[in-house]
Amino acid sequence: MKTGFNKLDNIINLEEPQVIMISGTLFSNLLSGDIANNVSLKQGHHVLEIVSCKKEYLIKRLIINKAKVSYNKWCLKDKYTEKELQEIGQATVNLIKVTKRLPTIIEQEMNLYNLKKVAKLVSDYAKRNADETNTLVVLDIFPLNEELRTVNKKDKRYTKQNIKIIKNLKQISNKLKCNIIFTYDCKARESYNRKESICNISRINKYVDKFIVTNIEDTKTNLDSYIFNVDVYNRKEKIGSCKLKYDCQYRQFLKYDKY
Numbered sequence: 001m002k003t004g005f006n007k008l009d010n011i012i013n014l015e016e017p018q019v020i021m022i023s024g025t026l027f028s029n030l031l032s033g034d035i036a037n038n039v040s041l042k043q044g045h046h047v048l049e050i051v052s053c054k055k056e057y058l059i060k061r062l063i064i065n066k067a068k069v070s071y072n073k074w075c076l077k078d079k080y081t082e083k084e085l086q087e088i089g090q091a092t093v094n095l096i097k098v099t100k101r102l103p104t105i106i107e108q109e110m111n112l113y114n115l116k117k118v119a120k121l122v123s124d125y126a127k128r129n130a131d132e133t134n135t136l137v138v139l140d141i142f143p144l145n146e147e148l149r150t151v152n153k154k155d156k157r158y159t160k161q162n163i164k165i166i167k168n169l170k171q172i173s174n175k176l177k178c179n180i181i182f183t184y185d186c187k188a189r190e191s192y193n194r195k196e197s198i199c200n201i202s203r204i205n206k207y208v209d210k211f212i213v214t215n216i217e218d219t220k221t222n223l224d225s226y227i228f229n230v231d232v233y234n235r236k237e238k239i240g241s242c243k244l245k246y247d248c249q250y251r252q253f254l255k256y257d258k259y
Contacts, residue, residue, distance in 0.1 A: 001014040001015060001039055001043060001045050001133075001134040001136065001179065002014055002038070002039070002043065003035045003038060003039075004034070004035060004037075004038025004039070004042060004043075005035075005038075005242070005244060005253070005255050006255060007242035007243070007255070008212075008230065008232070008242050008244070010240070010242075011232045011239060011240035011241075011242065012210055012212075012232060014039075014134070014136075014179055015134070017173050017174070017176075017177040017178055017179055018173060018179060018180075018209035018210060019166070019169055019170050019173050019180045019181075019182075019207060019208050019209050019210075020179070020180070020181045020182075020208070020209065020210045020211075020212060021181075021182055021183070021184055021198075021204070021208045021210075021211050021212070022181060022182075022183050022184065022212045022214070023183070023184035023198055023211070023212070023213055023214070024184075024212075024213050024214030024215055024228075025214065025215050025216055026214075026216060026226075027214070027228075027246060027253075028183040028184060028214065029051070029053070029140040029183045030246070030251065030252075030253065031212075031214065031244070031253050032138045032140060032181050032182075032183050033049065033051075033058060033061070033138065033140070034252060034253045035136075035138070035181065036049050036103050036136065036138045036181075037062065037065070037103065039134075039136050040101050040102060040103045040136075041098060041101055041102070044101055045132070045133075045134050045135065045136060046104075046125075046129045046132055046134075046135045046136070047103040047104065047135075047136045047137075047138065048103065048104045048106070048121070048122070048125045048135075048136070048137045048138070049103045049104065049105045049106070049137075049138045049139075049140070050106045050108055050118060050121060050122070050137070050138070050139050050140070051105065051106070051107060051108070051138075051140045052107075052108060052140055053107075053140070054107065055105040055107055058103075058105060060074065061251050061252070062095060062102075063088060063091050063092055063095065064091075064250055064251060064252075065250055065251075065252045066091035066094060066095060067084070067087040067088045067090070067091035068087065068250060069084045069087055069088060069249075069250075070249045070250075071249060071250065071251045072249070103138075104125070106121060118139070118165060119165055119168045119169070119172070122137050122139075122169065122172055122178075122180070123172050123176070125137060126172055126176035126178040127176060129178075130176055130177070134179065135176075135177075135178045135179065136178070136179045136180075136181070137178060137179070137180045137181070138180075138181045138182070139169075139180070139181070139182040139183070140182070140183045159200065163200065163203050163204055166182070166204050166207045166208070167207050169182070169207070170207040170208075184198060193213070193215050193229075193231070194213065194231070194233075194238075195211045195213060195231075195233040195238070197213075198211070198213070205235055206235065208235070209234065209235070210232060210233070210234060211232070211233040211234075212230060212231075212232055213230070213231045213232075213233070214228045214229070214230050214231075214244075215228065215229050215231075216228055216229075217229050217243070224247060224248050224249050225245050225246060225247050225248055226245070226246045226248070227243055227244075227245055227246075227256060228243065228244045228245070228246060228253075229241065229243060230242050230243065230244055243256045244256055
């Protein structure tokens with residue numbers, strides 16, 4: 001099992017069951033989603049995604065990625081050319097053919113989801129696929145930022161519950177040999193250029209095996225893409241760095257080799 005990004009795979013070995021957190025300035029959930037797609041569609045492994053967005057958006061993004069057409073034209077009438085429409089049609093047919101390799105997607109409203117239910121979903125999925133070589137679970141539902149969620153006692157309890165489920169995820173990963181990736185919800189766009197900048201790091205450090213911290217290198221390199229610096233840490237130290245390109249038209253992370 002690989003992330004699908006060569007330089008990132010040189011740093012993180014997904015053959016070893018582990019819990020990975022992705023955080024950063026922007027698009028953490030899109031990076032985790034692209035890893036999920038690479039693992040399921042390109043490698044044929046079982047993948048479960050529990051997300052706070054609508055699954056229709058993820059399917060739409062899959063079609064756009066396959067067709068290599070602009071996402072921004074999707075909701076605009078008569079903007080796609082005839083050739084682009086043909087590419088969208090062919091991409092849809094191709095995805096239907098590999099339905100069994102698509103990630104299993106479950107929607108969970110971020111402010112309403114039941115933490116125990118999420119833990120059970122992950123555990124049941126991992127048990128069901130325990131005989132497989134590798135299984136991946138991606139969770140895009142964790143608001144851990146204390147600055148956003150310490151308005152009252154209820155919010156503090158909410159953060160404690162999230163930390164508790166991360167502890168449970170670590171136990172599931174160890175017991176059932178399952179890779180688990182979760183994203184750190186950061187709606188504020190601070191620059192997290194190191195692991196220690198992450199809120200609650202001291203409370204989750206012992207449960208997370210790898211931390212992926214992404215930061216935009218500069219403003220858009222052109223009208224269509226950003227370059228991201230990607231730093232990877234274990235519990236003690238930084239273990240490697242690479243760069244990834246985010247294509248704004250396709251809404252997809254791609255490898256970046258120009259360095």
